[in-house]
Amino acid sequence: MRAVVMLSGGLDSATVAAMALDRGFEVSALSFDYGQRHRVELEAAVAVANSLGIIDHRTVAIDLRSIGGSALTGAIDVPKDEAGTEDAIPVTYVPARNTVFLAIALGMAEVVGARDLFFGANRLDYSGYPDCRPAFVEAFERLAHVATKAGVQGERFEVHAPLMHMTKAEIIKAGLALGVDYRLTHSCYDPAPSGLACGRCDACRLRRQGFETAGVPDPTRYRP
Amino acid sequence: MRAVVMLSGGLDSATVAAMALDRGFEVSALSFDYGQRHRVELEAAVAVANSLGIIDHRTVAIDLRSIGGSALTGAIDVPKDEAGTEDAIPVTYVPARNTVFLAIALGMAEVVGARDLFFGANRLDYSGYPDCRPAFVEAFERLAHVATKAGVQGERFEVHAPLMHMTKAEIIKAGLALGVDYRLTHSCYDPAPSGLACGRCDACRLRRQGFETAGVPDPTRYRP
Numbered sequence: 001m002r003a004v005v006m007l008s009g010g011l012d013s014a015t016v017a018a019m020a021l022d023r024g025f026e027v028s029a030l031s032f033d034y035g036q037r038h039r040v041e042l043e044a045a046v047a048v049a050n051s052l053g054i055i056d057h058r059t060v061a062i063d064l065r066s067i068g069g070s071a072l073t074g075a076i077d078v079p080k081d082e083a084g085t086e087d088a089i090p091v092t093y094v095p096a097r098n099t100v101f102l103a104i105a106l107g108m109a110e111v112v113g114a115r116d117l118f119f120g121a122n123r124l125d126y127s128g129y130p131d132c133r134p135a136f137v138e139a140f141e142r143l144a145h146v147a148t149k150a151g152v153q154g155e156r157f158e159v160h161a162p163l164m165h166m167t168k169a170e171i172i173k174a175g176l177a178l179g180v181d182y183r184l185t186h187s188c189y190d191p192a193p194s195g196l197a198c199g200r201c202d203a204c205r206l207r208r209q210g211f212e213t214a215g216v217p218d219p220t221r222y223r224p
Numbered sequence: 225m226r227a228v229v230m231l232s233g234g235l236d237s238a239t240v241a242a243m244a245l246d247r248g249f250e251v252s253a254l255s256f257d258y259g260q261r262h263r264v265e266l267e268a269a270v271a272v273a274n275s276l277g278i279i280d281h282r283t284v285a286i287d288l289r290s291i292g293g294s295a296l297t298g299a300i301d302v303p304k305d306e307a308g309t310e311d312a313i314p315v316t317y318v319p320a321r322n323t324v325f326l327a328i329a330l331g332m333a334e335v336v337g338a339r340d341l342f343f344g345a346n347r348l349d350y351s352g353y354p355d356c357r358p359a360f361v362e363a364f365e366r367l368a369h370v371a372t373k374a375g376v377q378g379e380r381f382e383v384h385a386p387l388m389h390m391t392k393a394e395i396i397k398a399g400l401a402l403g404v405d406y407r408l409t410h411s412c413y414d415p416a417p418s419g420l421a422c423g424r425c426d427a428c429r430l431r432r433q434g435f436e437t438a439g440v441p442d443p444t445r446y447r448p
Contacts (some may be wrong), residue, residue, distance in 0.1 A: 030291075062286040067254075067332040096331030099371045103327045107320030108291040130376040139370045143363040147323045152354040 002026045003116035003160075004109045006101055007057070009044030011185045011207055012120030012163055015175035017052055019162050020118045022178055028112050029057040030105050034097075035065035040195040044186035051181050056112070060104055064094060098131035102140050102159065109157065110148055121161040122171070137161050168210025176216065183219040196223040226250045227340035227384075228333045230325055231281070233268030235409045235431055236344035236387055239399035241276055243386050244342045246402055252336050253281040254329050258321075259289035264419040268410035275405050280336070284328055288318060322355035326364050326383065333381065334372055345385040346395070361385050392434025400440065407443040420447040 003025035005017045020027050031045040042059060049057040098121065105117050121132040130136065137159050144157040151157060163171055175182065187207045188197035197204050199222040211218035227249035229241045244251050255269040266283060273281040322345065329341050345356040354360065365383045369375040387395055399406065411431040412421035421428050423446040435442035 058290050060287055060290045062328075063284055064328075064331070066282050066284045067328065067335050094331070095334035095373070096327050096371060099327040099330060099367065100324065103320050103323040104286075104288075104291065106323060107288070107318070110319035111291050130373055131371045133370065135370045136367075139363075139367040143323065143360075143367050146357070146359040146363045147320060147355045149319070149354055 001116065002028060002112055002114040003118055004028050004030055004105045004112065004114045005054075005118040006105055006120070007031050007045045007049060007054075008120070009041035009046075009048060009185060010120070010187045010203070011168075011175070011182060011210075012122060012171060013045075014048045014052075014180050014182070014185045015171050015178070016118050016120045016160075016162060017048065017054065018175055018178040018180045020116075020160070021052060021054075025116060025118075027052075027054050027056070028108065028114060029054045030101075030108055031057070031059040032101055032104070033059055033061045034094075035063050038186065038189055038191055040191050041186040043195075044184060047184040048181075051184055058108065062100065062104070064097070064100070067095065096131070098129075098136070099140070106144050106148060106157070110150055115150070115155055116158050116160060118160045118162070120163050122163045122168075123165060124167055134161075134164060137164070167213070168206050169213035172210050172214045172216065187220070192223050196221050198223055225340065226252060226336055226338040227342055228252050228254055228329045228336065228338045229278075230329055230341070230343040231255050231269045231273060231278075232344070233265035233270075233272060233409060234344070234411045234427070235392075235399070235406060235434075236346060236395060237269075238272045238276075238404050238406070238409045239395050239402070240342050240344045240384075240386060241272065241278065242399055242402040242404045244340075244384070245276060245278075249340060249342075251276075251278050251280070252332065252338060253278045254325075254332055255281070255283040256325055256328070257283055257285045258318075259287050262410065262413055262415055264415050265410040267419075268408055271408040272405075275408055282332065286324065286328070288321070288324070291319065320355070322353075322360070323364070330368050330372060330381070334374055339374070339379055340382050340384060342384045342386070344387050346387045346392075347389060348391055358385075358388060361388075391437070392430050393437035396434050396438045396440065411444070416447050420445050422447055 003020050005020050005027050007013045007017055007029040029049045031042055033042055109117055141159045145151040187203040189201040189203045190198045197220050227244050229244050229251050231237045231241055231253040253273045333341055361383050368381040411427040413425040413427045414422045421444050
């Protein structure tokens with residue numbers, strides 16, 4: 001059976017891809033070139049796909065800068081050294097990003113004959129993003145059944161978010177057990193032109209704390 | 225109040241834009257450059273937006289050719305002189321296209337502060353497309369409420385599909401009453417390089433029949 005896995009090149013999605021393979025799926029990986037500041041993650045996605053033996057890896061270009069509204073694609077600065085809270089939605093939130101990405105993954109699933117979609121949504125770490133919650137995943141599944149040729153013909157789509165309730169440390173341990181090479185992954189929202197991580201944005205802080213809590217060495221190359 | 229209107233440059237979406245303006249909305253128009261064969265419709269979208277006095281008109285580039293699977297973006301030929309049926313989903317169906325487009329419109333709505341989305345889905349003429357049915361529109365609305373910052377904060381999105389139950393002739397009459405200049409619109413899926421309509425694809429046939437049934441002259445420039 002084939003599954004479409006959204007592969008950003010980050011730690012989470014690399015782990016999700018390894019999980020999908022471990023469950024016996026043939027994986028079609030999907031990455032997005034959406035005008036993100038951290039485009040270096042696209043190279044990481046290619047490296048991760050190669051290291052996992054994923055042959056079908058497509059990158060869809062979509063210029064979300066045209067609609068603006070986020071620190072990840074626009075002129076707003078990426079915040080540093082700030083703790084996220086349950087209530088505040090970070091400025092790095094890209095309006096409707098996961099809705100857009102899952103919609104494209106759904107289209108790709110129809111094309112490659114997959115009925116399973118995997119993505120790295122995580123409730124605990126990214127509680128500030130509305131489109132990383134179980135309610136979002138369920139609503140998207142319901143939409144998939146009425147939005148597609150396959151759904152109308154009675155087939156069921158399943159949206160898997162295996163990391164939903166895991167901590168970053170748990171994700172890292174699970175990935176290491178599956179042989180994920182985290183050196184290849186990229187998490188920083190605001191990397192140096194060389195690709196080195198800033199070590200201070202939300203994504204860097206969560207990643208660093210994850211390795212610390214997991215008690216394993218952090219292979220990330222940080223900016224001096 | 226502001227609304228986001230998906231404006232393809234075709235007859236239907238031009239009418240929808242006029243309807244949204246007529247209902248008193250300030251309109252932000254959104255077009256998609258998605259690798260369609262009929263890219264000339266993007267020029268039509270600009271002309272339509274200008275003629276209706278819409279100032280905020282954005283075109284989002286998204287390369288759906290990367291996922292393939294449709295006669296509108298891929299190597300499959302656009303069928304000619306064929307009647308569509310209720311059961312058959314046409315090869316011009318682009319997998320999950322309206323899901324992708326509405327998702328981007330939703331992101332734009334968040335950015336511009338709109339809570340109303342308009343699009344030209346039509347059940348009668350395009351019954352073969354799963355993502356043009358009322359069930360799809362309703363499922364998308366439910367998704368919008370859990371997928372977005374605004375939705376989570378308790379605001380409601382409304383997805384308007386005012387053409388849903390209208391015939392092409394009714395749409396044309398409604399548009400003419402609102403002053404839509406259909407000469408500016410483009411419907412053909414497979415136009416000549418000059419932009420002239422083929423007159424034979426599904427879109428041309430529906431459009432031609434619509435003007436005929438409405439009893440008004442068809443301003444379309446067809447290929448000789």
